Each structure stands twice: as C-alpha cells, then as structure tokens.
Amino acid sequence: MNHYDVIIIGAGPAGVAAASALADHKRVMVFERDLWGGTCPNRGCDPKKMLYRAAELKTATRDMQPAGVRGELTINWPELMAHKRSYTSTVPGGTLTGLHAAGVNTRHGELEFFNRHTVALAGDLFDADDIIIATGRKPAKPDIPGAELLKTSNEFLDLDQLPQRIAFIGAGYVSVELANIAAAAGADVHIINRSETILRGWDERATATLKQAMTNAHIHWHDNIHLESVAKSESGVWLHGEDGFSLNVNAAFAATGRSADLGIDLSPIGLEMTAKGLPVNEFMQTKIPHIYAIGDAVDKTQPKLTPVASFEGRYVAKHLLGMSEPIAYPVIPEIVFGTTEIARVGVDLQTAKADPDRYQVLDQDVSNWYTYHRTLDHTARVATIRDRQTQLLVGALVVGDHAEELINQFTLLIQQHQAFDPQQVLFAYPSASSDLSYLL
Ligand SMILES: Cc1cc2nc3c(=O)[nH]c(=O)nc-3n(C[C@H](O)[C@H](O)[C@H](O)COP(=O)(O)OP(=O)(O)OC[C@H]3O[C@@H](n4cnc5c(N)ncnc54)[C@H](O)[C@@H]3O)c2cc1C
Numbered sequence: 114m115n116h117y118d119v120i121i122i123g124a125g126p127a128g129v130a131a132a133s134a135l136a137d138h139k140r141v142m143v144f145e146r147d148l149w150g151g152t153c154p155n156r157g158c159d160p161k162k163m164l165y166r167a168a169e170l171k172t173a174t175r176d177m178q179p180a181g182v183r184g185e186l187t188i189n190w191p192e193l194m195a196h197k198r199s200y201t202s203t204v205p206g207g208t209l210t211g212l213h214a215a216g217v218n219t220r221h222g223e224l225e226f227f228n229r230h231t232v233a234l235a236g237d238l239f240d241a242d243d244i245i246i247a248t249g250r251k252p253a254k255p256d257i258p259g260a261e262l263l264k265t266s267n268e269f270l271d272l273d274q275l276p277q278r279i280a281f282i283g284a285g286y287v288s289v290e291l292a293n294i295a296a297a298a299g300a301d302v303h304i305i306n307r308s309e310t311i312l313r314g315w316d317e318r319a320t321a322t323l324k325q326a327m328t329n330a331h332i333h334w335h336d337n338i339h340l341e342s343v344a345k346s347e348s349g350v351w352l353h354g355e356d357g358f359s360l361n362v363n364a365a366f367a368a369t370g371r372s373a374d375l376g377i378d379l380s381p382i383g384l385e386m387t388a389k390g391l392p393v394n395e396f397m398q399t400k401i402p403h404i405y406a407i408g409d410a411v412d413k414t415q416p417k418l419t420p421v422a423s424f425e426g427r428y429v430a431k432h433l434l435g436m437s438e439p440i441a442y443p444v445i446p447e448i449v450f451g452t453t454e455i456a457r458v459g460v461d462l463q464t465a466k467a468d469p470d471r472y473q474v475l476d477q478d479v480s481n482w483y484t485y486h487r488t489l490d491h492t493a494r495v496a497t498i499r500d501r502q503t504q505l506l507v508g509a510l511v512v513g514d515h516a517e518e519l520i521n522q523f524t525l526l527i528q529q530h531q532a533f534d535p536q537q538v539l540f541a542y543p544s545a546s547s548d549l550s551y552l553l
C-alpha cells in the first residue's frame with residue numbers, strides 16, 4: 114500500500130491547480146488517464162484560440178474590403194494545424210515536468226475505487242487522507258441511431274485535413290466557435306439547431322448579431338431541426354431529421370454539450386452523480402467529507418470554465434491546509450470567440466433592464482465610434498450596468514472587436530468595487546480601453 118496525504122484524480126486545470134498549491138505542504142499523488150494538462154490546453158480553450166487567430170484575420174480582412182483591402186485570405190489547414198500542434202504537443206510533457214518539479218507524484222492509467230480512502234491502479238493500491246475528484250467532462254453525443262458516426266470537438270481540434278462540407282449538431286459554445294473556424298478555413302459549414310436560439314441564456318440581441326455575422330460568413334443555419342438518425346454515406350454521413358430533413362456532409366460533429374460521467378464505478382464509495390456532475394457543499398466536499406470535487410466534474414451553477422476550475426483547485430488546497438471559510442467566487446467573465454466576439458460579466462442585462470429602480474443601464478451601439486469605425490466592425494455594442502445606489506459597475510456585455518480586452522477591464526472594476534474616475538486614469542491612446550470613460 115502506498116500512502117499519500119492527498120490523491121487527486123484528473124490533471125486538468127482544476128487538478129493541477131490543487132496539486133501545485135498543495136505540493137509544498139502535503140504528499141500528493143495525481144492520477145491522469147489521458148493527456149496531462151486536461152481539456153483546456155490539449156483539446157479546448159488553447160488549441161481553439163490558436164486556430165481562431167486565423168479566423169479572426171479572415172473576418173478582419175473581409176470587414177476591411179470597403180477600405181481598400183483586396184484579395185481573398187486563404188487558410189492552409191495542415192499548416193494551421195501544425196501551428197496548433199507546435200503548442201499542444203508540448204502540453205502533456207510540460208505539465209508532467211511542472212508537477213514533478215513541484216514534488217508531486219504522478220501515475221498514468223485507469224484507476225478504480227477500492228474503498229473511500231483507497232484507489233487501485235494496475236494492481237497497486239494507493240490510499241490517502243483526502244481525495245480530490247477533478248475529472249472534468251467529455252463530449253456528449255445525442256442519443257439517436259448512428260450517433261457513433263458523429264465526431265466531436267476533440268477530433269475537430271486535431272483534424273489533419275479539413276473536410277469540405279461539415280455539420281455541427283447543436284448551437285452552443287463549441288458549435289459557434291468551431292463553425293466559425295471551419296468556415297473561415299474554407300469549409301461549407303452547416304449548423305443543425307433544434308430551436309432558433311443560439312447560446313441559450315445569453316442576451317438575445319447579442320446572439321442575433323452573432324448569428325447574422327455567421328450567416329454573412331456563409332455559415333448555413335438549419336433551425337428547428339430535430340435530428341433523428343445518422344447514417345453512413347459514400348462521402349461521409351447522412352443526417353436525417355423530422356419532416357423529411359436530410360443533409361449529406363463529409364463530417365458531422367456533435368456539439369451537444371459535455372458529460373461529467375467519470376467512467377469510474379462510484380458504487381464502492383457510495384457517491385452518485387447527477388446529470389450535471391458531482392454535488393458538493395460550500396467547501397467543495399461531496400457527501401463524503403474527505404472526498405472533494407472540483408472543476409467541470411461538479412454539479413454547480415457557475416459556468417464550467419478554466420479560470421473557475423483553477424480557482425476551485427486553489428480553494429480546496431487552502432481548505433485542506435486549514436482555511437475554514439466557504440468558497441466565495443469572484444465575478445466570472447465569459448466570452449465566446451465567434452465570428453464576432455460576445456462577452457459578459459456580473460449582473461445580466463435582462464435582469465438589469467427588468468429592475469430599473471435598482472440598476473442603471475447604458476446600452477450603446479458603438480459601431481460608429483472611432484475604435485470600431487477604424488476596423489469597420491459593424492457588430493460593436495457595449496452595455497454597462499451600474500447599481501443606482503452605489504453608482505458602482507456591477508455588470509457588462511460586450512459585442513465585437515476588443516470584447517476580450519474590455520470584459521477584463523470591466524471584471525477588474527467590478528471585482529475591486531472600484532469607482533472609475535476618468536480624470537485620474539490615462540490609457541494608451543487610441544485603444545479600446547481609452548473608450549472606457551464613455552462606456553461607464
Ligand atoms: C472546445 C472547447 C473549448 C473551450 N474553450 C474554453 C475557453 O475559451 N475558455 C474557458 O475558460 N474554458 C473553455 N473550455 C472549458 C475548459 O476546457 C474546461 O472548463 C476546463 O478544462 C475544466 O478543467 P477541469 O480540470 O475541471 O477538467 P478537464 O480539463 O477536463 O480535466 C480533467 C482531466 O481528468 C482526467 N480524467 C477524467 N477521468 C479520469 C479518471 N477516471 N482517471 C484519471 N483521470 C481522469 C481527464 O483525462 C482530464 O485530463 C472549453 C472546452 C472545450 C471542450
């Protein structure tokens with residue numbers, strides 16, 4: 114029997130953050146069954162945004178045509194993929210080296226629970242005082258005949274060649290981000306959406322702007338389509354839906370959400386998952402107090418994002434080292450890297466508009482402002498929300514170029530409860546941040 118203070122299952126952003134924060138104080142063992150580093154740097158945020166860079170240039174080039182920019186920008190997929198791999202190929206090794214340098218022990222492979230303190234891997238037993246489950250989520254496929262023929266974001270982000278005609282099933286984050294990349298790189302892209310809504314829960318005007326931008330980029334929408342089956346075709350797959358819908362594509366990708374199914378039998382320890390993951394209390398403990406869950410594997414209301422996963426990893430480390438306060442999340446910014454960017458943080462715009470006594474909303478079409486006139490971005494819009502009583506910023510929504518820069522500025526102001534005094538701060542000019550005094 115090998116004894117550790119803490120066993121961590123899963124080496125994604127959540128597990129690695131916990132391991133790094135514990136390494137100096139506890140004897141830690143991390144188990145990973147696939148790629149060290151987890152989804153975000155291997156098959157999620159980071160590779161996606163490397164491919165997105167080429168798509169951004171394509172959109173910018175198209176936008177600037179009225180300003181005399183000519184010529185069709187073309188993307189060589191194998192070379193773009195090689196660029197992506199020049200980063201992702203370093204991730205598993207780099208993560209492992211980092212863990213070892215910090216003094217963390219690691220094992221690779223499929224483990225099983227032996228009892229509430231012990232896991233088994235390849236015939237060896239490992240026990241610990243505390244266990245942290247940080248197993249993330251994996252792509253889910255719709256429950257229809259032929260679903261095994263569908264690929265997922267994992268395969269898309271590592272395609273050697275870009276198929277000519279592609280379908281994405283679903284209209285959430287993965288679909289809108291990957292469809293944009295595929296269309297920019299020259300594929301004929303179709304989105305099969307079971308409603309007319311995209312990115313459910315986001316501001317409808319913002320998602321309508323994004324949807325239009327995608328249509329302008331020649332992405333085809335098939336709204337209100339209930340897919341019934343997938344079948345092999347000579348050149349790829351047939352997608353069949355209700356009311357005689359059928360579409361033949363070279364490859365179809367399920368982007369219908371992610372499943373937190375651990376792939377580990379939890380019955381030996383008496384834990385159960387909901388459809389959204391493992392329930393935890395305000396200390397990230399499961400119903401077995403020495404077994405914690407963090408990151409995407411948790412059933413929670415917070416968005417399942419990398420900074421949230423890492424925050425929870427650091428929190429649990431502090432809790433194990435003696436801190437007794439419950440977890441208190443900072444405000445969580447979200448961003449969609451689509452054909453135009455949309456980002457939000459804090460109080461939701463719809464909530465704010467419904468409560469004018471409490472919130473003051475400044476919702477501006479900024480597409481004719483210098484910053485966006487310069488780049489001919491017709492989608493640009495910024496809404497900020499202040500608390501009427503304190504006059505402090507409590508929420509924001511940004512559409513268009515520079516959304517990632519502005520949303521982080523707004524996040525800082527909200528988190529630090531800071532009043533913004535344009536008389537006292539100078540921003541480099543011209544820049545999106547130098548518009549801040551007119552946005553608040
Ligand atoms: C296409 C895509 C794009 C995304 N883009 C963004 C973005 O732009 N910004 C953002 O913030 N978030 C983004 N995300 C979400 C982000 O990737 C996740 O929120 C984040 O990776 C969660 O971290 P985690 O550590 O909880 O889980 P993961 O990163 O999924 O890591 C879990 C690890 O546990 C391992 N594991 C699972 N089961 C076992 C087991 N039984 N034994 C051992 N190991 C196991 C897995 O192999 C994996 O390595 C994206 C996700 C996807 C799919």
Ligand SMILES: NC(=O)c1ccc[n+]([C@@H]2O[C@H](COP(=O)([O-])OP(=O)(O)OC[C@H]3O[C@@H](n4cnc5c(N)ncnc54)[C@H](O)[C@@H]3O)[C@@H](O)[C@H]2O)c1
Pocket residue numbers: 254255256282283284285286287288290306307311312313340368369370371416417418447448449450
């Ligand atoms: N920029 C980012 O931060 C980013 C990017 C990508 C992924 N992510 C993370 O990954 C998660 C998963 O993204 P996602 O796009 O796979 O999920 P999602 O929940 O965002 O969207 C799923 C989509 O699939 C549809 N759908 C679900 N089941 C279906 C079915 N059976 N048939 C047809 N359509 C169906 C839904 O209506 C929805 O449109 C996100 O929630 C987020 O946590 C974040």
